[in-house]
Amino acid sequence: MKQTARPWREPPTFSAAIAVVMLLLGSAFSPAAAAPIVELEVSGGIGVATAEYLISGIEHAEDNSAELVVINMDTPGGLMKPMRDMVQKILGSSVPVVTYVTPAGSRADSAGTYILLASHIAAMAPTTHLGAATPVSLGGEDATPSPKKESDSEAESESDDEIIDKPTLPSGSAMERKVMNDAVAYIRGLAERHGRNADWAEKAVTEAATLTATEALEQNVIEFIASDRDELLALLDGHEVEIDGEVTTLATAGADVEAYEANWRIRLLEVISNPEIVLLLGLIGLYGLMYEGWNPGAIVPGVVGAICLLLAAYALQVLPVNYAGLALIFMGIALMIAEAYAPSFGALGIGGIAAFVFGSVMMFDSGIPGFGISLTFVIGLALIFALLIIWLISFLLKLRRRGAVSGVDSIVGGIATAEEDFTGEGNVWLEGETWHARSTVPISKDQEVIVRRMDGLILDIEPVASTASADAQLQS
DSSP states (O other): OOOOOOOOOOOOOHHHHHHHHHHHHHHHHSOOOOOOEEEEEEESSBOHHHHHHHHHHHHHHHHTTOSEEEEEEEBOOBOHHHHHHHHHHHHTOSSOEEEEEOSTTOEEETHHHHHHHHSSEEEEOTTOEEEOOOOBOTTSOBOOOOBOOOOHHHHHHSOHHHHHHSOOOBOSOHHHHHHHHHHHHHHHHHHHHTTOOHHHHHHHHHSOOEEEHHHHHHTTSOSEEOSSHHHHHHHHTTOEEEETTEEEEOOOTTOOEEEOOOOHHHHHHHHHTSHHHHHHHHHHHHHHHHHHHHSTTOOHHHHHHHHHHHHHHHHHHSSOOOHHHHHHHHHHHHHHHHHHHSOOTTHHHHHHHHHHHHHHHHHTOOOOTTOOOOHHHHHHHHHHHHHHHHHHHHHHHHHHHHOOOSSHHHHTTOEEEESSOBSSEEEEEETTEEEEEEOSSOBOTTOEEEEEEEETTEEEEEEHHHHHHHHHHHHO
């Protein structure tokens, strides 16, 4: 076999080897990519879903060694327990957290003020505001104790300076004083941790004080005012923050911003935490189970009803609920169901609708921002129930006029069709079944006959034509 000669290759030169070494050294000592910035969105009422989203977002930033966490905030406030969970996660974060009230016209009221003060850096966009951090009870009343009223004689004996300098002692119930003092101490501690104006923070609780962005910067409540995120990151570049006792200099120039999205579980929790969705889930659950009870073996209504009812029950555990309103809703549904079994020409149904409307409004009337229910939504549901009740009453009246639809009463007087020619006895078709019949006159196939009497399972019949002529003779 003939062998082909391999092409001759020139051995690598010294300059080529140097180039390879320099390439390797360059890749080894090249600067690493800048750490990413994780961006979170907190809007609407602060609840359990919001807390889980923020906590998971900060954990994601820690796992990816992010440079910074930016929380874009626009909230009217929310629940105390989820807010405290969010604050604890921010305070314990190994990644600096900046809360940025944005876009223009947004707010960080109530629970949002606590979160803003807890952050390592507080920033706001122009025409935004914060404050009004007075705690609200589940009954819708704020927990601010009313000041003591002095008697007229004591007021006249003191000068104006003495009245101003004299501290006002909180009055009201012991629970009100306890809630107020706890909130004051909590928000002062958050402000003092980052060297912010603790005196104003206390006023935000005791007097529901608010500040615009410019006022907040002037009174040392926030550190920056930025019109957008890019301007904020430019201001933060080179800024120093203290994390776990160590000073860290931020490097935000050229960093990639990664928007953190909530997973499906948090999104589901956010949806079912809506008071209007909770009300719908509860109604679907109740009516689904009732339909399954009326029609055993339907399966689908029972399964759907049980799932919806369990979801509603879970959501009620994380929402501020007035249980008197919940009881009224159950009473209203019971009255509307009673209308179907004991028709009262609308009395029970109207009472049930009224109880349902008042109960729905009372159930979520907690006064906590972001967790109210739309009156339009409730009235819309009530109108749907009213239409269903009107339809039910009209249907029952039609059934009453229709008469019997089964048994002997529905067969006697019914019109049947002969299946064959016969004289004496034969078969007829009536109400989807074949019946044995007898007649004193000949019957032709497909002839219409009327049932005059029922003897066991045998029908006594007559032709319809002869019956009509007999009736005419009687009328004449």
